[in-house]
Amino acid sequence: MGPISEEIAAFVESVAAKAQRLETPCGDGTMVWRVWGEGRPLVLMHGGYGSWTHWIRNVLPLSRQFRVIAPDSPGLGESATPPEPHTAEGLARIIVEGLAAVVPSGEAIHLAGFSFGGVLGAHVVAQLGERARGFTVVGSNGMGLVRSPTPLERVPPGATEAEAMAIYRQNLQSLMIADPARIDPLAVYLQSQNAPRARVRSRRFSRSGALAEALPAVTARLGGIWGGRDATAFPHVDERERVLRQFQPDLRFEVIPGAGHWVQYEAAEQFNPLMAEFAAA
Numbered sequence: 001m002g003p004i005s006e007e008i009a010a011f012v013e014s015v016a017a018k019a020q021r022l023e024t025p026c027g028d029g030t031m032v033w034r035v036w037g038e039g040r041p042l043v044l045m046h047g048g049y050g051s052w053t054h055w056i057r058n059v060l061p062l063s064r065q066f067r068v069i070a071p072d073s074p075g076l077g078e079s080a081t082p083p084e085p086h087t088a089e090g091l092a093r094i095i096v097e098g099l100a101a102v103v104p105s106g107e108a109i110h111l112a113g114f115s116f117g118g119v120l121g122a123h124v125v126a127q128l129g130e131r132a133r134g135f136t137v138v139g140s141n142g143m144g145l146v147r148s149p150t151p152l153e154r155v156p157p158g159a160t161e162a163e164a165m166a167i168y169r170q171n172l173q174s175l176m177i178a179d180p181a182r183i184d185p186l187a188v189y190l191q192s193q194n195a196p197r198a199r200v201r202s203r204r205f206s207r208s209g210a211l212a213e214a215l216p217a218v219t220a221r222l223g224g225i226w227g228g229r230d231a232t233a234f235p236h237v238d239e240r241e242r243v244l245r246q247f248q249p250d251l252r253f254e255v256i257p258g259a260g261h262w263v264q265y266e267a268a269e270q271f272n273p274l275m276a277e278f279a280a281a
Contacts, residue, residue, distance in 0.1 A: 012186075015060060016034060018036055024097065025097070029079075031080065031098050032078040033072075036059050036060065037062075041067045041069055041103050042067065042069065042109075042112065042275075043070075043071075044058065044117075045073060046116075046117050047115030048198070049195045050076060050117075051072045051077030052071065054117075056186070057264065058271065062272060062279075066110075073117065074091050075199040076198055089127075096124055099124075099128070108132070109133065110135075110220075110278070111128075112278070113135070116205060119205045122214035122215060126215075126217035130219060132220035134222075134279060135218060135222055136222075136223040137222070139227060139233070142208060142212065147232055150175040155196075168192045176260060178260030221248070221251075222247060223254075225263060225271065225278070227255070227256050227259030227266065228256060228259060230259075232261055252281075
């Protein structure tokens with residue numbers, strides 16, 4: 001690890017160190033949760049091949065107003081591999097059981113799910129029932145709609161660190177971040193740490209209708225935040241809004257112009273106040 005990577009790793013650890021770290025059962029091991037701040041609980045679920053660090057630019061700003069709870073989903077990040085078969089309902093059940101230990105029973109939860117986290121999040125809030133007061137979908141698929149192809153390259157065995165980092169950068173440009181100038185060393189480092197640890201293959205969930213299938217059972221207030229240049233949805237972001245409005249016609253749906261799929265990272269300055277409004281409503 002070079003000096004720049006060491007500096008970035010220290011920054012990520014400094015954000016993690018401000019959180020309380022909790023563990024709940026997951027398969028033969030544990031699911032890892034991090035909690036920042038105080039107040040009403042805001043649960044942030046990360047995307048596929050990711051970890052809580054998908055929210056690295058959001059947890060501290062949002063913790064000024066909320067108790068921010070960011071888990072590593074089962075089979076991703078530091079959390080243990082869940083039992084087979086991996087289904088949205090089964091993974092959500094592990095998360096719901098963990099939430100019962102992390103959030104006191106009398107508190108209503110607002111959950112925001114990014115990408116695969118929104119697919120799982122729909123099943124989590126459906127299982128939570130009245131305990132979930134709000135559900136914000138952030139750049140998710142899983143709605144049975146046409147998904148723009150986003151070819152990703154695998155890091156081959158024996159690749160040098162420089163070669164691997166170039167591939168991670170290219171994958172970020174293909175899928176996650178619209179403006180290449182915003183693919184900074186932190187984003188590349190996070191991708192290099194998160195992707196190799198993934199043991200749950202999430203893309204099949206996002207290609208399905210798994211999110212939409214859970215929405216009839218969701219009683220929480222729905223909302224949506226998308227990047228206007230989300231590689232998985234552009235130029236059909238309005239189709240995602242249409243699907244969500246079938247379930248709650250008066251929902252709030254916001255598009256951040258120019259931002260890509262990883263909207264809360266690329267456009268954190270616009271995203272954070274929006275997310276706070278959604279969660280406070």
